[in-house]
Amino acid sequence: KQEVTQIPAALSVPEGENLVLNCSFTDSAIYNLQWFRQDPGKGLTSLLLIQSSQREQTSGRLNASLDKSSGRSTLYIAASQPGDSATYLCASGAGSYQLTFGKGTKLSVIP
């Protein structure tokens, strides 16, 4: 069974700083990995989707990378802003299909 871990559980950074969020997974036979953002009391918003054949995806200030062999993905946020404050979740699809989510990293960007 796929297990997805996100460390740290919470992160606080000053505005303008570049930061990296980490995601690790146990089953490297994934077919994709997705990063989501969740604001308090809201649903999940898809940020980036990396297919198993890809190494990275970029959208604006966000860049996600995937290394299947090591079972890791990172989400890089450049020039962080207070509006980036949210919980970021990664999820991987593997096997017969179980899109498994990590518990998330709660990011606070301090003005």
Add this chain to the structure above:
Amino acid sequence: DAGVIQSPRHEVTEMGQEVTLRCKPISGHDYLFWYRQTMMRGLELLIYFNNNVPIDDSGMPEDRFSAKMPNASFSTLKIQPSEPRDSAVYFCASSLGLAGAMFFGPGTRLTVL
């Protein structure tokens, strides 16, 4: 497209009552998923459908839970009878293809007293 639509947004009920949650996926998407989110367990997949057919319901916690998808634009998740431990946020999501990007609805916050 309006995105994934869920109703109701909030539901408060008493233990033992029947609860029905509703979902309208994004038009054209062929996969529909029901998730439950709690502080303790995070996001858990309950069941998913492909072209209206249930594919995997191994995440459904008990026989008290049932889900249907009578057509491509509508799905329900029913809990009967409800219990306080069912209190959670229930999300519906849809995607185009199994490996496609997944889009979530706003969720239904269920409180069982």
